[in-house]
Ligand code: URP
């Protein structure tokens with residue numbers, strides 16, 4: 277559905293800092309005017325009475341078409357986009373992971389081509405996985421010529437894409453000098469690899485040993501180490517998928533000391549605990565992700581951290597696998613591909629467990645689902661409903677209820693970690709770049 281002008285009437289516009297009753301005029305791909313009683317002959321009119329109008333969701337952390345030892349992840353850029361739109365997400369940030377020896381710039385261009393079929397806005401975090409004589413220059417080129425604002429590194433996975441601390445420090449310092457942000461997967465690799473092999477050698481092969489081999493201390497130690505580097509080098513850092521109370525406490529402390537330490541968490545850590553691993557293989561394997569699901573006190577601490585602003589963003593770490601792919605680890609939990617889908621459910625889970633449960637206000641909901649991400653990753657024109665901003669927005673029905681199920685989800689995997697959960701709140705209409713891409717239960721893409 278393409279019209280050059282759209283008027284959204286009777287909107288209750290929610291931005292990060294205020295709520296306003298007004299109409300919105302969209303011309304082309306921009307928000308042209310916000311005012312009372314707008315009229316524009318020939319414009320397509322949508323009535324948003326009784327609904328919220330919020331900035332299009334920005335998912336800070338997705339892995340579409342990610343090559344893994346189990347093959348490509350189940351969602352590519354097309355199916356991932358469909359699912360994102362369905363749930364009210366209009367922009368995603370995916371990853372560029374080069375091969376060893378490959379230039380970061382070449383890997384970036386290749387990944388951009390792979391994402392060309394996407395129906396949502398796609399941005400990238402770029403991952404230096406080694407330090408060569410060319411890395412600093414390539415990082416500089418990506419920032420200056422391609423507008424990259426963030427680099428992602430892994431303190432875990434040292435036998436593949438993870439880096440040692442010497443490299444981490446070089447990346448942090450180089451990114452800082454370039455005005456870019458380093459985002460980090462924080463887990464202590466040494467103890468994790470040791471425990472994984474130890475459990476396996478003792479015949480402990482079930483998914484249950486996945487969380488046991490990735491203790492909360494492993495995350496907290498890495499977060500603490502990262503915070504030391506951030507403070508010493510005076511550079512900003514961002515920890516992805518923070519899952520533990522211990523990690524949150526360190527981040528909160530460092531933020532109080534003036535360290536620019538941003539934190540992201542994911543809907544799955546706000547929803548589940550590690551009890552889900554005590555189940556038959558197919559069920560338990562769905563939840564094998566890194567970091568793993570944690571204890572109730574961790575979940576409570578994450579909610580508190582959303583409320584007090586310690587955590588700024590919600591990314592899904594969408595990394596979906598089919599049951600067949602997960603079955604690769606049926607005799608050895610180390611071979612279960614890590615990750616789960618969620619890009620479709622981010623807003624409705626946060627709305628249900630957060631806003632409808634009175635843990636979060638609507639303005640906090642907007643901060644966490646779009647505004648903060650746009651600010652932190654400097655996504656120009658995103659994250660606000662204001663004149664001159666991109667016309668990426670969502671009409672959000674706070675009353676609509678449904679039960680999440682693999683039977684009707686848009687994601688491509690034949691499993692869903694949120695199966696059976698009843699959610700309230702739904703993206704009724706989704707507009708990307710001035711184009712209606714979802715309306716009244718139909719996709720127009
Ligand atoms: O289990 C996960 N999260 N898989 C995706 C890769 C990562 O660590 O983010």
Ligand code: ZN
Pocket residue numbers: 337339593595
């Ligand atoms: Zn991830």
